[in-house]
Amino acid sequence: MAAGQAPVGRPLLRRVARLGLANERIFYGVLGFVGVSLIWEITSNLGLFRRSLLSSPSLIWGAAAADFGSGTIWPHITTSLTEWGIGFVTALAIGIPLGLTIGTFRRVDYFLSVLLSGMYSTPKAALLPLIILVAGIGLQSKVIMVFLLAFFSVVVSIVVWVHSVSERHLDIARSFGASRWLAFRSVVLPSTVPFVLAGIRIAAGRALVGVVIAELVSANEGIGFYISFFGTFLDTSRVMLGVVLLGLFGIVLGEVIRSFEKRFDVWRPEIR
């Protein structure tokens, strides 16, 4: 190495390295994403596969610039977000209280157990033809699909965690004569909230699956529709753009919910 380069090159390298260590998660995350994109771009330019079938990052970028520039993609995004939002929030609004009730009251659990475990393991896509018959091909059928996919994961994950509440902690509440409601607030809720949020994070992802499935089958707007529409025209760059947008949404969603999880975890040192 030339003597003159050292003072310039080394601190820069060191600074990059230090940045990488401070935000290791982000650093390696970006590195992985950029690296794989780069390999994809290079191999597609080298003609290792047909670009018209598998596209390339630069072509996807071009499609994004065009459709965001003209604004034609926005209605699809807002439509999908609306379907996802209504279905998911409804699933939480009904699923969380129901899950807590089932977890707390043994007889309610028994009463619903066959229905719930049956529905949980059924592939919800199988219900789509029925849903379309009943609710048509508009917003409603999508919302129902999203709801079904998210609802059962929410309920089941909450029931599991309520059941795993420590008997020892419940004994303390009983020992000091806590009312059922106080025991619920002081023991069941705090010990389940962090895990319920993890369940919600999974449910949010499944709700997104619901959006896409419903739109792929029958729709005239939405990201799922966008993907299947351009698929029939062999416009694979736009198909990929749809997939990338869904992926981005999934990442943002996961991070938002994870930040909530951290806030509820002040008392658990190992997670921070």
Place this chain on the structure above:
Amino acid sequence: MATGPLALSARGVRMEYRDRKADTALVAIEEMDLDVGDGEFVSLLGPSGCGKSTFLKIVNGLLLSSAGEIKLRTVAKGREDAMVFQDAALFPWYSVLDNVAYGLVCAGVARDEARKRAMPFIDLVGIGGFEHKYPYQLSGGMQQRANLARALTVDASILLMDEPFAALDAQTREVMQSELLRIWNAARKTVIFVTHQIDEAVYLSDRVVVMSARPGRILADIPIDLGRPRELDVKRSPEFASYESQIWKLLASQHQRPAIGSPSAEA
């Protein structure tokens, strides 16, 4: 035997766990009669599985006995008894202050008022300044101090202590023992203390009630005449040693019996 007014009187207490399928019953406590005088410090000592913790839970109301009755001295207000649990008995999601105040909150006291009333007990057990920490930030000994403070805060007349120092290392345990005597002296409570450590029972107690291996019953009820207040060096006295060997012989006679494992009785 207890003289003067009684804090607790148990007659014919029996505990068995029935296994309906096998049509068998596991007898955890065969029969127990026990009187504890007001302000007395009584230890229940015995091998694991002898039903000593089970007895505490019955007194506390966490378990229903199969037979017999327990009378506690009725108090004008508050609880008759409060439990000091074994290790890991604080809520990890509450600060120390909220943990100590929890018993009062259970009794219907408003949270702010409960916190205010918890503070003197946090100071009494020697963890003043740590009230806003979470349990994981405290050592095992300090957690057990908070556990004790929670039971003291509800101002029950009887403290039920279920092997509270079992998970502590030897040095911390000795410190906690002498601390407990200091606090007991200050708070003037009746204490029923469950342990399987002979020296702990002798050092702390006015009476040591020795229990047999399962099915549990009382083998001996030994008054400990070592005077009060006691310093830790009483453990080096010949009287202390003779109490220890007397109890050790009683327990050793139990070792010949085959132990039958049971998951439920001593949990």
